[in-house]
Amino acid sequence: MKKRLLFAAVLMSSSIASPSFASGVLNEKNLSLELADQLAQHAIQSCSANNYNITVTVVDRAGVVKITKRMDNAGPHTVEASRMKAFTALSTKTATDDVTKNSQANAGAQNLRDIPGFLLVAGGVPIKVGTQTIGAIGIGGAPGGAS
Numbered sequence: 001m002k003k004r005l006l007f008a009a010v011l012m013s014s015s016i017a018s019p020s021f022a023s024g025v026l027n028e029k030n031l032s033l034e035l036a037d038q039l040a041q042h043a044i045q046s047c048s049a050n051n052y053n054i055t056v057t058v059v060d061r062a063g064v065v066k067i068t069k070r071m072d073n074a075g076p077h078t079v080e081a082s083r084m085k086a087f088t089a090l091s092t093k094t095a096t097d098d099v100t101k102n103s104q105a106n107a108g109a110q111n112l113r114d115i116p117g118f119l120l121v122a123g124g125v126p127i128k129v130g131t132q133t134i135g136a137i138g139i140g141g142a143p144g145g146a147s
Contacts, residue, residue, distance in 0.1 A: 031135035036066035054141035058083040078140030085124030085138030093133045094123035
């Protein structure tokens with residue numbers, strides 16, 4: 001039985017590699033750790049210049065955290081807030097400030113706040129290359145989402 005399953009798996013993997021399946025394979029851009037780190041460091045420098053102690057989180061195109069940096073004296077709540085802002089910006093492909101305004105102006109969109117992981121507060125921005133959203137950055141601890 002195991003030999004049959006192994007044989008079937010081998011056959012399936014070789015058929016997936018065939019040209020007839022090539023159109024089903026995606027080629028997507030994604031965020032590198034190096035770029036995520038550069039963006040996070042820039043956010044920290046900008047917020048530090050304004051005397052804000054923040055946490056910054058950068059997520060990749062799948063919403064997986066690439067990097068989180070918490071400044072000295074940043075509140076403990078800023079860690080999760082920055083992650084949720086980045087996730088919200090990525091999911092909606094829109095800055096969280098705009099998502100928040102849209103949800104307040106549209107009764108149907110007010111339910112967005114009930115989606116697990118969403119945080120409708122300014123401070124999250126999608127990272128785009130052309131029209132592709134390849135990640136997002138969230139900042140927690142800067143008043144009004146300033147950075």
